[in-house]
Amino acid sequence: MIEITDIEKIYRMGGETLTALNKVSLSIQEGEFTSIMGPSGSGKSTLMNILGLLDRFDSGQYFLNGTDVSSISDTERAHIRNKEIGFVFQSFNLMARMNVLENVMLPLVYGKVPRKERKERAVEALEKVGLGDRLNHLTNEISGGQKQRVAIARAIVNRPSVLMADEPTGNLDSKTTEDIMRIFQDLNDEGTTIVMVTHEPEMAEYTKRTIHFRDGALQKDEYLVPKRLSKTEVR
Ligand code: ADP
Ligand code: MG
Numbered sequence: 001m002i003e004i005t006d007i008e009k010i011y012r013m014g015g016e017t018l019t020a021l022n023k024v025s026l027s028i029q030e031g032e033f034t035s036i037m038g039p040s041g042s043g044k045s046t047l048m049n050i051l052g053l054l055d056r057f058d059s060g061q062y063f064l065n066g067t068d069v070s071s072i073s074d075t076e077r078a079h080i081r082n083k084e085i086g087f088v089f090q091s092f093n094l095m096a097r098m099n100v101l102e103n104v105m106l107p108l109v110y111g112k113v114p115r116k117e118r119k120e121r122a123v124e125a126l127e128k129v130g131l132g133d134r135l136n137h138l139t140n141e142i143s144g145g146q147k148q149r150v151a152i153a154r155a156i157v158n159r160p161s162v163l164m165a166d167e168p169t170g171n172l173d174s175k176t177t178e179d180i181m182r183i184f185q186d187l188n189d190e191g192t193t194i195v196m197v198t199h200e201p202e203m204a205e206y207t208k209r210t211i212h213f214r215d216g217a218l219q220k221d222e223y224l225v226p227k228r229l230s231k232t233e234v235r
Pocket of ligand 2: 044045046
């Protein structure tokens with residue numbers, strides 16, 4: 001599904017250069033639930049932004065579902081991103097002036113899905129994250145954990161082949177974090193491939209594979225028996 005080879009990312013600021021990714025190679029198969037761990041500044045977000053087609057890289061190759069996305073145009077990149085990737089950010093990135101339902105329908109507007117189908121699919125995605133009863137709330141009327149669940153619904157509404165999350169629970173308390181991890185496990189059980197960055201070892205325990213990152217390179221790659229959370233109850 002995801003296959004990167006010798007990816008290098010160099011940031012240039014004035015005369016300074018910083019190698020954030022140092023020839024990283026990695027493959028992720030369909031159905032995996034992978035966590036990426038590592039100290040602050042080790043390149044986790046840089047890697048996720050590249051995997052999520054949000055940023056470019058300097059050398060190496062990236063195949064996504066068999067397509068070489070290493071040197072495609074920005075338009076094509078945006079098209080593939082909208083179709084194949086759902087991305088969840090630590091800061092939620094919701095539209096404050098839109099209600100919950102409108103936020104989740106947004107990717108379908110870009111994806112040119114017919115109006116009637118947009119609402120059906122958005123409601124379905126919101127029910128999956130336990131927010132079927134919050135459709136008309138504004139985003140400032142709901143809690144942080146609910147905001148992140150809206151962001152997850154928005155990320156999955158296009159039925160992407162992979163869901164990516166960069167420290168999705170970094171701003172949430174431990175109870176709410178557990179809710180989010182339970183939703184991820186449910187989605188993964190249903191077949192969604194997930195890649196998640198975290199710096200909390202307890203969160204990595206819920207995933208099937210953990211990649212340890214250090215100084216822009218893979219340090220360790222381990223497959224685990226994940227700690228299970230019970231199925232999501234709608235609350
Ligand atoms: P992590 O997510 O693991 O904390 P990042 O990928 O954000 O790490 O950063 C890796 C390195 O690249 C850090 O040294 C960081 O300061 C640097 N970096 C990240 N983004 C930029 C940028 N846009 N411009 C310059 N340097 C950056
Ligand atoms: Mg980061």
